[in-house]
Amino acid sequence: MEVLWFIIGVAAVALGIALSIALHEIGHLVPAKLFGVRVTQYMVGFGPTVFSRRRGETEYGVKAIPLGGYVSMVGMYPPEHPEQGERPRSASTGLFQQMATDARQLSAEELRPGDERRMFISLPVWKRIIIMLGGPFMNLLIAFGLTAILVTTTGVATATTTVSEVFRCVVPAAVQQERAASGLTGEDACEPSDPPAPAYEAGLEPGDTVTAFNGQAVDGWDSLSGAIRERAGEPTAITWERDGAEMTGTITPELTERPVTDSSGRPQTNPDGSAQTEDVGFVGMGSLVENVPQPVTATFGVMGQQLQATAEVVVVLPVKLWETAVAVFGPAERDPNGPMSVVGVGRIAGEAAALEDVPIQDKASLLLSLVAGVNVALMVFNLIPLLPLDGGHVAGALWESIRRGWAKLTRRKDPGVFDIAKLLPLTYVVGIALLGMGVLLIIADIVDPIRIF
Structure with a gap:
């Protein structure tokens, strides 16, 4: 029976995280469509496609690796300037320039006649920011809703x-x-x-x-x-x-x-x-x-504490990851308030559900609190101003606004859209770092898991 409860706990939280990821991407999808951007794909997961169905101009589907998701919009990168396009490929200034050029070409290949005003990059800055903040905002709503349920029923x-x-x-x-x-x-x-x-x-x-x-x-x-x-x-x-x-x-x-x-x-x-x-x-x-039990207004205080605690971990994330590595491969103890992977979250969920002499409603509250905590972490983490995270796109849009505003103020030529493709080398570095972080935390959660119970 204990094993069954463990499986139920893991499955419940896994479903909650999957739904959270799906809703995060809907947070991007809805404003993008409202602003007229052509969305080609809405996918939950990465890797090979398990299931998909096309509705209108968008393909909706689920992929094999449920560790994230994405919404693909046309025109994420600006086209090359005419003077850049006239240069032969051999005139590229190097690998980084070539990466940006290839990204712009792939983005341009998705365009169809009539897409000139439906590109993401053609939107005003404020609309692009709303689209990119839609995902984290959805995680905030989920966390707030679940926390409100817990605050007013189970209590604080x-x-x-x-x-x-x-x-x-x-x-x-x-x-x-x-x-x-x-x-x-x-x-x-x-x-x-x-x-x-x-x-x-x-x-x-x-x-x-x-x-x-x-x-x-x-x-x-x-x-x-x-x-x-x-x-x-x-x-x-x-x-x-x-x-x-x-x-x-x-x-x-x-x-x-x-x-x-x-x-x-x-x-x-x-x-x-x-x-x-x-x-x-x-x-x-x-x-x-x-x-x-507290009034629903107490949710704001509880959420504030969760956001503060999560932000404190994110700010010192490199240090926390180093400490985690030392704990896994050395004699040090792992910080119970440090980062963990979905494997660690699932393990805690299983252990919580398998607790003996604990009422079902208390187990459900523990699982809901875990899903709420994951959503807080997703929101805060995605706001880091680095590509490919949502915060990186927001930072790029804000920089464009500042640059164009300064040019207008000083009566200089409008520098135009900020070419975010130039940051692709940094994007790949961050992507590799995120992959390494995920692997490290998964290993840590298997070899030296955080134990709460």
Whole structure:
């Protein structure tokens, strides 16, 4: 049964990713057709064609390798200037010039009479940008829709004012990490010489719900935690509920070195990789985290955190890939927040679906969150301003607009359409790099997978 659930999880997420890719390409297809561009192909996947059907002037189909898709539009590259076309082939300035020339010739061969105004390159810059941003925008809509469903039904993991654990002692963060690394956790991590934790001394126990601190009603864990941090060394009144009965006491937060975390609760590090710490008030108790349904407006905050986390990974992607390679071929551990391939996503989906004693609705939520995360990654990654990614086409269009605008402002001759074919050498380099990245991550997800459960 566990194997069956694993297969179901992998298949469900694979279908979700395939649909996401198909909808991404529809995001390009629809505005292209609305703006009158002749679209010759709409394909999901790469490689040999498995199935296709022509409707009107466009061939719709599925290819054998489901690792992407594309929409083929006529006139992606501008034709050669007359003076360029008159030169013999032997007069080419080199391989790069020849690559651009060949690309323009292949693009020109697709043109039919009447296509002069139906070429992609003949559109105004703003229309070209809309077409190229249509794909990432579709991924954003998918991610937002799935996240909204999760936020309003399953809820958002929220730290409550209910106590989940009470520490017996208080030690600096560095000492705590050293003991944890040696396998000492819980009460075993405390030594007789360690000072007792204020929460333990005050009589708090797991399951208690803190209702007031320093004479102020507690409306959430964040406000309680913030108040504790500011009351180091000061005896403070605290009220909590246990089994329906109200209890009161006095607690004195101890000034202790604690890790610095961001808005998502992730530890922050220094440039040298060490953990950032600060001296704040600490009482030695943890919060019970529960999924709490939120209004649909909370989706914006959740999406913002996901976009920020994904963008942070993309910005340092070369470093993350190097760390992944070191982890696969060396003794280092793989970063659980690093990049992964569709193989890794599928593996996590299978493991999530195969979890025992987990309700089906929780499994479904896990799978939906994975598909939503993939769409966020697709959107952010495709906005990288490098060809052949969508962001590269957008950058080229923006550069054309800037160049033509400057020429108009300085009363110079209009430089015309920016010849994106000249960037083909860089495009091939990026393409090879993307292929290498995919191979590395697939190997990593097989040999040294990220384990969440």
